[in-house]
Amino acid sequence: GAVVSQHPSWVICKSGTSVKIECRSLDFQATTMFWYRQFPKQSLMLMATSNEGSKATYEQGVEKDKFLINHASLTLSTLTVTSAHPEDSSFYICSARDGTSGGRTQYFGPGTRLTVL
Amino acid sequence: DAKTTQPNSMESNEEEPVHLPCNHSTISGTDYIHWYRQLPSQGPEYVIHGLTSNVNNRMASLAIAEDRKSSTLILHRATLRDAAVYYCILRRSGGSNYKLTFGKGTLLTVNP
Numbered sequence: 001g002a003v004v005s006q007h008p009s010w011v012i013c014k015s016g017t018s019v020k021i022e023c024r025s026l027d028f029q030a031t032t033m034f035w036y037r038q039f040p041k042q043s044l045m046l047m048a049t050s051n052e053g054s055k056a057t058y059e060q061g062v063e064k065d066k067f068l069i070n071h072a073s074l075t076l077s078t079l080t081v082t083s084a085h086p087e088d089s090s091f092y093i094c095s096a097r098d099g100t101s102g103g104r105t106q107y108f109g110p111g112t113r114l115t116v117l
Numbered sequence: 118d119a120k121t122t123q124p125n126s127m128e129s130n131e132e133e134p135v136h137l138p139c140n141h142s143t144i145s146g147t148d149y150i151h152w153y154r155q156l157p158s159q160g161p162e163y164v165i166h167g168l169t170s171n172v173n174n175r176m177a178s179l180a181i182a183e184d185r186k187s188s189t190l191i192l193h194r195a196t197l198r199d200a201a202v203y204y205c206i207l208r209r210s211g212g213s214n215y216k217l218t219f220g221k222g223t224l225l226t227v228n229p
Contacts, residue, residue, distance in 0.1 A: 004160075032215055043204075044161070044219040093160045097215050106217060108153075108160035 002028050004096050006109035013084055014117055020080045021112045023094030030096035033077040034106065035069060038091040050077055084116045121205045126224040129195045137190040137223055139205030144185050147210045151217065152179065152190050154201040161204065161219075164190065168210075200227045 003026040013019050023033060032051050036044040048064075050056040050071035058064045068080040077096075081088055091113055095106040122140040129135040141150070152164040165172055165179045167188070172179040178191040192199055204222040208215070 006160075034216070036219075043221050044155075046216060046218065049216060091158075095160070095217075105151075105163050105166065106215070107163065111158070111160045113158075 002026075002096075002098050002105075002107040004030075004094065004107045004109040006092075006094055006112050008112060009110060010113040010115075012115045012117065015085055016083055018080055018082045019084055019114060020078055021092055021094075021114075023077045023079070023096070023109050025075045025096040025098075025107070028096075028098045028107075029074040030077070030098065031074065032097040033071055034095045034097075035067070035077075035079050036093045036095070038093060038111075044093060047079075081114065084114070086116045089114055089116045121207060121220055123203070123205055123220065123223045125221065126226065128226045128228065129192075130228050131197060132194050135192040135195045135199070135225065135227075137192075137203050137205075137225065138187065139189070140187045141205070141207055142186045144207055145209065148207040149210055150179065150181060150185075150188050151206045151208055152177070153204045153206065153217075153219075154199075155204070155222070156198075156201045162201075164203070166208075195225075195227045197227050197229060200225055 005024045007022045035047045038044045047062045048056045048058045050069050052071050052074050056069035071077040091111050093111040095108040151166040153161040155161045165177050167179045180189045202222040202224050206217050
């Protein structure tokens with residue numbers, strides 16, 4: 001089956017620093033990737049949708065200058081949390097759409113746990 | 118997007134079948150029914166999806182009501198590894214919108 005990886009799996013950083021999270025589709029080409037955030041005991045909230053080679057589309061209420069998304073290739077998307085603060089601590093999950101299968105299925109990465117001190 | 122309604126939690130015994138219900142009374146004709154599950158501290162995992170007909174795969178079966186206003190995910194023999202939050206999601210086909218909107222899902226507990 002299709003595999004999506006994320007790196008790192010967890011990260012701890014100081015307040016005010018920036019953190020980059022990578023999302024890779026390992027065995028398929030991902031024309032569209034999605035970034036979600038999940039707070040403890042809550043459901044996943046979509047942050048943004050990125051299509052390869054174009055600017056990301058952010059959901060309402062998500063600051064695009066704070067959460068920078070780059071989707072430079074068909075197998076890699078990155079999310080950079082700039083000037084992170086403790087309230088940005090969360091579980092960040094990416095997913096990728098396999099365009100070759102008709103796009104009906106999204107495959108999710110294992111998630112990245114971000115803790116901002 | 119059309120909304121889905123699921124019970125907050127369900128309990129099952131190991132090796133017994135589990136039927137997880139989902140109501141989607143405002144579903145439109147072009148909405149696919151997707152099921153994902155999420156184990157603790159992991160990303161969601163695709164389970165199954167369907168449009169009108171019942172579907173089977175190695176993980177589960179999806180039974181879709183004739184009027185499509187409800188569906189049921191069937192795990193034929195629950196194992197402890199099936200304990201997870203199960204999400205029923207509607208996704209409209211066509212266009213370029215492939216977003217999935219997650220609700221609260223059903224927390225399935227499997228007793229040994």
